[in-house]
Amino acid sequence: MSDPTETNGTAGTETAGDAGKRHVRVVLVDDHRMFRTGVQAEIGRTEETGVEVVGEAADVDQAVTVITTTRPEVVLLDVHLPGGGGVEVLRRCAALMADPERPTRFLALSVSDAAEDVIGVIRGGARGYVTKTITGADLVDSIYRVQEGDAVFSPRLAGFVLDAFASTDAPPVDEDLDRLTQREREVLRLIARGYAYKEIAKQLFISIKTVESHVSAVLRKLQLSNRHELTRWATARRLV
Structure with missing residues (x-):
């Protein structure tokens, strides 16, 4: 999470003071404990970023339990998880995403940049997809944008989504x-x-x-x- 070339195009628009006034509750879902620890260290400095990590999960069942219990504003979701993957988490949390009063929004954070992974989780209801080369500052910014209802993608991945949803003759399933x-x-x-x-x-x-x-x-x-x-x-x- 240190590649300076990874950006969603809006990082840096908030000052450190602005960040301190914001607050978002986040759940981390990834089956690699060391990666979760790294993300927690990078974004979980609540006084500085306003991001409060309220739970973690390593597989689909854990994720659904933690998410439904803590009701975070944003979930950072890996695509490949034991128990059915990120798409299964999205399917089982559909009611939370649809809650008009207190929606839980999902941001995919994955090592994969494959088109079928990106399109799969977006069709499942995720609000965005960024790869694990993203910087900590850009990830924090992406979390807040998703919390506010924006769609956020790493630049190269946005094209996959546009092509997929613009195409009317492509089969939806391989x-x-x-x-x-x-x-x-x-x-x-x-x-x-x-x-x-x-x-x-x-x-x-x-x-x-x-x-x-x-x-x-x-x-x-x-x-x-x-x-x-x-x-x-x-x-x-x-x-x-």
Whole structure:
């Protein structure tokens, strides 16, 4: 969360004094504890940012429980979570998002910049999507914008959403891709990008054996024979 090139175009419009007058209650949902700790340290300085982190969760069930209990104004939501992913959290929290008096709004915060991930959570009801290269200052600004009802996207990702919702002839669901779990999709993309199993295991914080199991499941579900066919399949769907 330190890349200065990541911006939503409006950071810096509030002074430190202005930030101190604002307040927003936030829940962090991400299955990597170290990442949650880092985000908490970056944005959770309440006296400085006005952001109060009122809960954390590492999977779908935990997320739904924490969100419904604390009723935050904004949820920072990872796309890939055990138990069904961010889309499942959005589905189960739909009533909270629709509450006219006290809506809970969702901002996706993910390492993924894949079009299907972005479009999936936006269709699910999220108000925005930023990647984990975003700076702390821009993330705080994005949280407040989402709280106020704005839609917020990292610059490159906005095009995915515009294209998806402008297109009337594109199929809404890829049946083959829909057979895969969120984690299998993540492994699929990394394989297609040329990552070795060891590199994938390190990036996703899982064992090499687990990576091998996911690859086998992907090949079986897609009826492919090897990683070369898998790469061609992913490239044809612009997942790489």
